[in-house]
Amino acid sequence: MDFSLTEEQKMLKAMVTDFASKELEPIAAQIDEESRFPAESIPKMAGLGLLGVGFPEEYGGSGGGATEFCLAIEEVSRVCAATGAILLASSGLVGIPIYMHGNEEQKKRFVPPIASGEMLGAFALTEAGAGSDPASLETTAARKDNGYVLNGTKIFITNGAEAGIVLVFATVDKSLRHKGIAAFIAEKDTPGLSVGKHEHKMGIRGSSTVELVFEDCFVPEENRLGDEGDGFKIAINTIDASRVVVAAQALGIAQGAFDRALAYAKERQQFGQPIINFQAIQWMLADMATQIDAARLLIYRAAYLQDQGQPFIKEASMAKVYAAETASFVANKAVQIFGGYGYIKEYPLERFLRDAKITEIYEGTSEMQRMTIARQLMKEG
Secondary structure (H helix, E strand, O other): OOOOOOHHHHHHHHHHHHHHHHHHHHHHHHHHHHOOOOOOHHHHHHHOOHHHEOOOHHHOOOEOOHHHHHHHHHHHHOOOHHHHHHHHHHHHHHHHHHHHHOOHHHHHHHHHHHHHOOOOEEEEOOEOOEOOOHHHOOOEEEEEOOEEEEEEEEEEEEOOOOOOEEEEEEEOOHHHHHHHEEEEEEEOOOOOEEEEEEOOOOOOOOOOEEEEEEEEEEEEHHHEEOOOOOHHHHHHHHHHHHHHHHHHHHHHHHHHHHHHHHHHHHHOEEOOEEHHHOHHHHHHHHHHHHHHHHHHHHHHHHHHHHHOOOOOHHHHHHHHHHHHHHHHHHHHHHHHHHHHHHHOOOOOHHHHHHHHHHOOOOOOOHHHHHHHHHHHHHHHO
16 A cells, blocks of 8 residues: 655645745735635736646647646645645636536537636536525526526635636526536626625635626537436536545645744743643644544545546545644634734744634535435445
């Protein structure tokens, strides 16, 4: 059993670590404070091929699979979870499903612009009455001429204000519930597609989260992804795969908080010695390090299974729920180690704590992950 990274994976990790430290970390606090989308970071990430990780070179990608994508997301999120959210939403929630489920024309048309950073993608599934229960969505797609007219409102859409394309899910027949859902690629500036409310969030404030409104928005039939009725399957498959990546985002947050707490504990002097000499601090750091290591093993096992084409749904949910709760635990302990300094914005620990919480909520709450794990265990039993 080999737990080591390949030389190519080590090079990728080192490259992203260096880039994130030099380009993303210096502006992380600012974009959080201002709730500002870091537009300047997109071409820089694209120049390194980060937006193309997970896509084959024939579609403008950088190659690699789930493992490489997780490595990139972890290192980006180690310094700026908001930028990690932008990357995983565009490539993981839009580019990957188009590559996996699109026809050749759709793949050639939409994947290269996402992989190159020419445009970002937004994944529009969630509605006010359809969060953990996507089969209950109300957005409709009525057939007209050689396409569909979309009507409805989507909420909590990452990249929604900046996206060049939106992968939107709508029902062609409500009576069929999940079997009546279809997926569509709506392009920017399509009449009837508009950005509504901008959300003011607790964390990952540098990534935009908006409401998208569809009012008699016409989408041509060639922009339907898969067949009518395939939408629910496409959405669930996408979310299943993205859970591993969100787990990597959570891991990055945890690692970033831990690194700072460890360094601070070695430097901070109290009672004539570094506070790391005190058992209370040592035990906190030991617990933090152990949970981070366990989360990393769960994540890369799930990513490995995904890359090998083996069943990974249970493992992805295990990785996601554990890594997300680890991120919150580690960030909270890091604030405690910093004491009063951890509670003020001059230091990044309070941002890490705020950023960590969302990983327990989006791409399936921790409660939904436990439900998924239980269902998979029942099938095995």
